[in-house]
Amino acid sequence: MAIFYLLPRFNYYKPKSLNEALKLLNDLENSKVLAGGTDLVLDMKIGRYKPENVIDISHLNELKYIKDDGKSIRIGAGTTLQTILESNIVRKKIPVLAEALEIMGSWQLRNVATIGGNLCNASPAADTAPPLMVLEAQLKLESIEGARYVPITKFFHGPRITELKRNELLTEIIIPYPPSNAGMKFLKLGRRAAHTLSIVAVATLITIKDDKFDIVRIALNSVAPTPLRAYKTEESLKDKPINLNVIEENVKRVAEEIKPISDVRASAEYRKEMSIVLTRDAILESLKMLNVKIGGEEF
């Protein structure tokens, strides 16, 4: 019988606790952490990674939780995408994350894939990144030496390269409550409507003051080596009056902030055009959530 993919040989470890996992990670050379495995197992099949040691953290309940501490929502890195998607706290407080999860992979994938795995895999197309970036999430990185916190905007260094040190695990995602009057939206363009990676995806978070833009946060994926915030575009919209001309004029700046490549999913030129369109639409949708009327019309 034909076997299409053979996984490399590795030593398999199943730590009983987070502490034991951190110790193993510290002591074992050439190791990889296994969470849901939807990226790692595939990457081992295609030979991208050939770890000598695989440390399974998928069963660690210590890393599976969604907590509301009154000022932020804390999500354990090992929580599956489906669990987060079905969480009422998430849907109510940070709907922009739920919108991204809703269209990630398939039900089968979301049942095992974790939020920590999506971030640590550090694909330019990671779909949880744009919402977490506009929500200004903090990431808790732990090793046997202790814990440190980094903002998600400092976490990605390049495709598949992160801020994580060799002996560190991502253990928690801390999402401060968004301002109570914020509108937010996630929009993803793929080659089909479902079960696909993004050509570009955009998350926005907007507040308004005195009929002008106040807080404006825009994040995109698949248009640079890492997911990114479009700070210059955000800046140029702040304090501007809210109308369609202003929005259309200013979102063009997004094209200067991104560095898309051409690949199997789309050309760089198409990605640039679509980044502008999706950013505009995400801003309009965020405003719609705030019941803002633009040019006398409700969008």
Added chain:
Amino acid sequence: MIVSFKLNGELVEVDVPPNMTLLDVLRRKLGILSVKRGCERGECGACTVLINGDPVCSCLVLAPQAEGKEIITLEYLSKNGEIHPIQEAFIEAGAIQCGFCTPGFILTAYALLKRNPNPTIDEIKKALEGNLCRCTGYIKIIEAIQLAAKKLQRYSR
């Protein structure tokens, strides 16, 4: 290494290398041939099994991750030579052509109908995102699941 789990209600123990996928454990070690080898990369859903009730692609699960879990394959659904109402519905609706995708679809449908006995067409489509079919065009599969929902409601009354 020894891995033990419940397969279709019965405890099984297998001696497997850790770099074997659950798909291969089921097909090659345990002879469960309803679980199909399709893309082997999480795209097609032909290898779908239920782990603790949730549909999962067995091609992306490592054997040792099955330890202590309850795994259900299509074989579980037919009892004493009688097929399950969802299987009946697939036959009656003409939702099967080559049949390669069918076990995966039926298991996903089974998990869906357990959670949501009366799903809308959109809810059915959403649940089935991860199951691909090259033959039927999906319409009859959706009809089969609507029919199955009716049958199951009738049985439970």
